[in-house]
Amino acid sequence: MVFPTATSAVPTVLRRKARRSDEIWSAKRFLTPTLVLLVLVVLFLWLSSLTLDSIELRTLNLDYIVARVREHLGLTVVASALVAVLAIPTGILLSRTRSRVLKAIVLGIANVGQATPAVGVIILLAIIWQTGYLTALVGLVVYSFLPVLRNTMIGLQQVDENVRESAFGMGMTQNQVLLRIELPLAVPVILAGLRTSLVFCVGVATIATFINAGGLGDMIVNGLKLQRYPVLVTGAVLVACIALLIDWVAATAEDVLRPRGT
Amino acid sequence: MTLDLNGLLTFWARRWDDILELLGEHLAVVAVALVIAMVIGVGVGMLVWDKPLPRSAVITAAGVALTIPSLALLALLIPAVGLGWTPTVIALVMYSLLPIVRNTVVGLREVSPAIMESAMGMGMTPFTVLVRVQLPMAWPIILTGVRVAAQLTIGVAAIAAYVAGPGLGQFIFQGLSSLGSKNALNFALTGTLGVVLLALVVDAAFVAITRSTTSRGLRA
Amino acid sequence: MPKQPNTALLQIAGKTSGALIELNNVTKQYANQPVAAVQNFSMTAQPGELIMFVGPSGCGKTTTMKMINRIIEPTSGSISIDGRDVLSLDPSELRRHIGYVIQQIGLFPHMTIAENIGVVPKLLNWSKEKTSSRVDELLSTVGLEPGDFAHRYPKQLSGGQQQRVGVARALAADPPVMLMDEPFGATDPITREKLQAEFLRLQASIGKTIIFVTHDFDEAVRLGDRIAVLSNRSQIEQFDTPANILSNPANDYVSSFIGLGTAIKRLVLIPVTAARLGPANAAASGGPKVRTTDSLRDALDSLVLSGLPALAVVDELNKAVGSISVDQISGVLGAEVPVLSPTAEA
Numbered sequence: 001m002v003f004p005t006a007t008s009a010v011p012t013v014l015r016r017k018a019r020r021s022d023e024i025w026s027a028k029r030f031l032t033p034t035l036v037l038l039v040l041v042v043l044f045l046w047l048s049s050l051t052l053d054s055i056e057l058r059t060l061n062l063d064y065i066v067a068r069v070r071e072h073l074g075l076t077v078v079a080s081a082l083v084a085v086l087a088i089p090t091g092i093l094l095s096r097t098r099s100r101v102l103k104a105i106v107l108g109i110a111n112v113g114q115a116t117p118a119v120g121v122i123i124l125l126a127i128i129w130q131t132g133y134l135t136a137l138v139g140l141v142v143y144s145f146l147p148v149l150r151n152t153m154i155g156l157q158q159v160d161e162n163v164r165e166s167a168f169g170m171g172m173t174q175n176q177v178l179l180r181i182e183l184p185l186a187v188p189v190i191l192a193g194l195r196t197s198l199v200f201c202v203g204v205a206t207i208a209t210f211i212n213a214g215g216l217g218d219m220i221v222n223g224l225k226l227q228r229y230p231v232l233v234t235g236a237v238l239v240a241c242i243a244l245l246i247d248w249v250a251a252t253a254e255d256v257l258r259p260r261g262t
Numbered sequence: 263m264t265l266d267l268n269g270l271l272t273f274w275a276r277r278w279d280d281i282l283e284l285l286g287e288h289l290a291v292v293a294v295a296l297v298i299a300m301v302i303g304v305g306v307g308m309l310v311w312d313k314p315l316p317r318s319a320v321i322t323a324a325g326v327a328l329t330i331p332s333l334a335l336l337a338l339l340i341p342a343v344g345l346g347w348t349p350t351v352i353a354l355v356m357y358s359l360l361p362i363v364r365n366t367v368v369g370l371r372e373v374s375p376a377i378m379e380s381a382m383g384m385g386m387t388p389f390t391v392l393v394r395v396q397l398p399m400a401w402p403i404i405l406t407g408v409r410v411a412a413q414l415t416i417g418v419a420a421i422a423a424y425v426a427g428p429g430l431g432q433f434i435f436q437g438l439s440s441l442g443s444k445n446a447l448n449f450a451l452t453g454t455l456g457v458v459l460l461a462l463v464v465d466a467a468f469v470a471i472t473r474s475t476t477s478r479g480l481r482a
Numbered sequence: 483m484p485k486q487p488n489t490a491l492l493q494i495a496g497k498t499s500g501a502l503i504e505l506n507n508v509t510k511q512y513a514n515q516p517v518a519a520v521q522n523f524s525m526t527a528q529p530g531e532l533i534m535f536v537g538p539s540g541c542g543k544t545t546t547m548k549m550i551n552r553i554i555e556p557t558s559g560s561i562s563i564d565g566r567d568v569l570s571l572d573p574s575e576l577r578r579h580i581g582y583v584i585q586q587i588g589l590f591p592h593m594t595i596a597e598n599i600g601v602v603p604k605l606l607n608w609s610k611e612k613t614s615s616r617v618d619e620l621l622s623t624v625g626l627e628p629g630d631f632a633h634r635y636p637k638q639l640s641g642g643q644q645q646r647v648g649v650a651r652a653l654a655a656d657p658p659v660m661l662m663d664e665p666f667g668a669t670d671p672i673t674r675e676k677l678q679a680e681f682l683r684l685q686a687s688i689g690k691t692i693i694f695v696t697h698d699f700d701e702a703v704r705l706g707d708r709i710a711v712l713s714n715r716s717q718i719e720q721f722d723t724p725a726n727i728l729s730n731p732a733n734d735y736v737s738s739f740i741g742l743g744t745a746i747k748r749l750v751l752i753p754v755t756a757a758r759l760g761p762a763n764a765a766a767s768g769g770p771k772v773r774t775t776d777s778l779r780d781a782l783d784s785l786v787l788s789g790l791p792a793l794a795v796v797d798e799l800n801k802a803v804g805s806i807s808v809d810q811i812s813g814v815l816g817a818e819v820p821v822l823s824p825t826a827e828a
Contacts, residue, residue: 031322035813115413115461117420119431120454123438127446128264166588169553170602170651170659184592203331209422210438220337226427229341238333243329259592261635 014039024255032248036241043237050230059219059231065238071214073244075133076201079140084195087145088190091152103153110146118143118204123132126211136213140204151193155186186260191257195250202243216242265447271446281433285456290431291347291422292464293414295354300408302360307366309390309391317367324360332357333420336425350419350427357418358411365407369400402476409468416461420453430456500529501564501658503550508559510545519545520716523559529658530689534706542716545662550693551580563659578602579656581652581660581690585667587644589636592677593679595621595647596632602655609615612674620650625680639701642673653688660692666701678704679693699740701726703747725751737749745815749779754795757814759804765794772806778814781806 052060059065105238122139129135159182165179207215219235222228274281318404327335334354339349373396381391423431430453437450503526510520520542527533534542548554550561552573561568566577589598593775598616615759618628624646636644645665652660666674682705685692696702702709703724710721713735720732728748731737740747754776769790772781774797783809784793793808 018493019656035326068344069273083387112458112462115458115465117417117431117434117454117457119421119456120450121436123450124447124454127441127450131441160586160588160591162586163590164582164586164588165553165599166582166584167576167584167590169551169573169584171574171605172601173574174604176574181590185590199329203333206331206333210435211452217333222335224337224340230335239334240330240338243331243334244326247329259297261593261637262591 012042013195016147029252036244039237039241041047043234047187047230047234050193052230053228055226056228056230059222060234065219067133068214068216068218068235069242071249072117072202072205072216072239075140075199075213075215076079076207076242076246077142078199079137079205080089080108080194080198081160083144084194086141087193088147091149091190092156092183094149095121095153095156103242107150107153110150113143113146116143118200119207119210122204122207122211131211131213133208133213135211136205136208139208143204144200147196147200148190148193151189151196151197152186155189155193157184158189159185188254188258188262191250194256195247199243199247202246207241263450266444269444270448270451274452278301278454281452284428284430284432284453285460288419288431288457288460289349289464291428292354292412292417295351295415296358296408296412297434298351299355299358299411300476302355303362303407304366304404306359306398307363307370308428309428311367311370321364321367323361326357332409332421333424335413336422336427340425345426347428349425350422354415354418357414358408360405361410362404363407365403365410366400369403370396372403373399374415398477399480400413402480405468405472405475409465409472412464412468413461416457416464426475430454430460490768499658499689500531500557501704503527503659503691503693504530504560504562504565505546505550506560506562508546508549508556510542510549510554511557518557518715520549520556523718524561525710525718525721527692527693532685532692532694532705532707533711534676534694534696534709536699536702536709537712537716538739539697541712541714543712544663546712546716547663547693547695550659551577551582551661553582565664578605578655579657579659581657581662583648583652583660583665585664587648589644589647589651591636594633594635595639597653598647599635599654601651604656616654618678621647622648623653623684626650629777642677645669645673645677646680649684658691660690662692662694665694666697667696674701681705690714700747700750704750711730711739746779746782748815749782749811752778752814754778754781754806757806757810759795760792760810760825761808762794762802762804765792765802765805765806766790767794769793771800771802774798774803778811782808782811785811795798 047060064238096105097103118139121143122136125135125139129138145256163181163185166178167181172180176230205215206217206220208215209221216235219231220239223230225234265407295410306320310320335353336349336355339352343352344350370392376394377399378391381395382388386394419427419429420434423429423435433449433453433456437446437448437453440446505523505525508520508523511517511518522580523546524772535547537543549556550563550568552568556569563580579684589595590601593601594615594768599617600613608616609827617632621628621631626643626646626821631639631643631647636647639647645668648665652662653810666677669677694702694705706724708721708723709727711719711727711732713719719739720727720736722730725748727736728740728744728751731740753774754772755774757778769788770784770793772784772793772795774795781793781795785806794802795804796807797803
């Protein structure tokens with residue numbers, strides 16, 4: 001998703017040598033981890049104050065929770081890595097092609113894809129293929145492929161035409177222009193796409209429980225079915241914390257990897 | 263399982279009433295949520311657009327809400343408000359706030375200082391400038407935010423069926439629960455296609471609304 | 483692509499000061515347009531010459547220039563640099579030996595100033611030491627302190643400073659030929675004049691063959707050794723020295739392009755010493771002084787601004803050699819151009 005932002009309206013402070021590390025690791029940067037930590041502490045204290053019955057104890061223990069978190073993170077990370085490996089090169093290839101028709105078709109599919117509900121994709125895949133981890137993985141990849149593909153194409157397209165012409169005018173070949181100019185300048189946009197896709201994946205991985213692919217969704221669904229709210233709340237809070245932390249890591253990576261000078 | 267087109271058509275013919283009802287519910291829950299989110303979002307945006315600290319606090323908070331996976335957010339609402347429409351509407355409103363507040367703030371801030379100055383120079387108060395000048399100029403950007411929110415919430419509403427929320431998600435989950443039966447695919451496919459169709463139609467409607475409610479002078 | 487030693491390219495690359503550029507019947511015809519963008523353009527630029535292409539926007543002047551480094555491929559015709567056919571060379575390698583400056587500058591935002599200037603040396607596999615000493619040398623040449631600027635990013639520079647870096651970057655590999663597309667067009671008038679003066683001084687020492695595109699006739703007069711006045715489809719209406727074009731416009735098109743104030747424009751080209759100076763004691767003491775190296779235009783400016791009837795003219799040693807007044811300036815124009823307007827003839 002691309003929202004118009006006001007960042008371009010903020011005047012750039014001219015400094016001789018920008019202290020990037022100071023800018024990146026400002027106090028604001030630690031807001032999210034602090035918030036997450038606080039929420040987890042509150043959750044822990046709340047759980048400690050309850051007397052849990054045997055059903056609740058079966059899930060509210062460290063082994064069970066660690067196993068679910070592992071499944072969840074595994075699904076998310078593997079799917080995102082696959083998306084990065086598949087969607088970025090596809091985006092580069094598509095932006096190389098001169099065919100406007102092909103580009104329009106791909107972006108059209110991307111838009112319809114964006115309108116497709118994740119839960120529909122996952123459940124349809126389970127019905128026509130099988131349930132389980134592999135299906136969930138395919139669903140996640142299919143679903144988060146589009147933001148990365150689209151951002152790769154947009155990132156390459158938005159490189160200033162004059163910068164590109166200068167690069168050719170100085171004698172760079174097509175590949176040199178791509179590797180030294182276009183890709184470095186597209187990095188922030190591509191990373192923003194990857195960040196969106198990571199957060200998507202955390203969310204869609206929650207739904208993976210519907211098709212027996214594990215993850216923290218299990219806790220939410222079990223808690224709901226068995227009317228055990230502590231279980232439900234623990235699962236939901238953990239997923240929310242993971243989503244926030246992953247978004248935070250990605251945002252930090254965006255700032256660290258952004259080419260200097262831009 | 264493979265798709266039987268005749269079977270699907272028969273399914274549609276037989277359940278036409280249900281499909282229309284769910285489609286209507288889906289649209290209704292999204293519309294209710296969007297209206298509430300617009301009132302809150304535009305209002306908050308008008309309050310904070312020129313105050314840096316509250317502005318960034320509000321946008322950060324809305325961003326946090328959007329990051330929380332939908333099933334988790336819906337689940338967290340159940341102990342407090344129970345099942346059905348209520349948690350669905352609350353969750354959809356929370357997801358809608360970020361695009362709407364952010365675009366409101368951006369739109370209000372984008373009005374050029376020259377225009378603001380000449381409005382003040384004619385004797386308008388800051389509030390009049392906000393309502394008579396900035397808001398109309400920011401309108402297309404605000405509507406874009408609502409449009410993004412609409413796409414988002416139409417998809418999320420499909421999951422809300424799991425907490426007994428209204429809409430086409432019910433068909434999708436019915437497909438899941440009847441996994442193995444011959445109607446499973448028909449249910450899930452109808453639900454999913456219905457959501458896609460609704461999203462595309464609503465998006466087209468927004469293009470038309472944006473066009474007809476934007477001042478002629480602002481149209482590109 | 484098989485890499486074979488390209489003697490033609492080496493020949494061009496080996497030169498550092500001006501090369502001979504020849505364009506012969508060069509035509510650019512776009513497939514979806516009824517008329518050619520450039521039609522049968524022929525011209526020769528002598529080594530070390532600064533040629534100005536001047537014409538209204540859309541006349542094809544930029545297209546013509548961009549065919550020399552093949553950013554735009556000609557449809558037909560031939561282009562050669564020092565007798566070597568440009569169209570038979572690998573375009574990327576060719577461009578590494580042609581300096582290129584555009585109005586929007588196109589500095590790479592993610593590279594420091596030093597890295598920007600070092601792009602072509604890097605493409606040519608220069609050593610790190612050679613590149614960095616060249617970068618420092620060029621920054622000094624364009625008047626930017628290397629210690630201060632080398633590690634800044636483009637957005638930390640003003641427009642005028644960025645444009646200087648653009649010129650330095652084009653000069654990095656000491657190419658014999660430079661192509662410049664309205665390089666000073668986006669700067670404010672004061673910065674532009676400063677950049678123009680610096681550029682003239684620079685060109686006097688490096689002597690490149692330069693094709694310089696502009697729509698500003700005054701700029702063309704100020705900078706050019708020769709000016710090509712172009713009309714639609716890049717047709718050459720007149721190709722001559724600034725002085726000759728001003729005194730003898732070839733046709734109405736050229737006259738209208740020169741516009742009003744021909745006499746004033748010509749003054750830029752004539753040194754103060756061309757006037758018959760008055761006695762040194764005719765100038766009121768204390769007024770501004772005019773140097774013998776100044777143009778008559780400078781002298782006129784000083785006269786008008788000071789409001790004095792005559793000003794002292796001094797040589798390099800600041801010794802008064804005479805005085806100058808408006809009458810004496812008119813005298814020079816009168817001698818060179820007997821008739822400025824047809825009505826005066828009667």
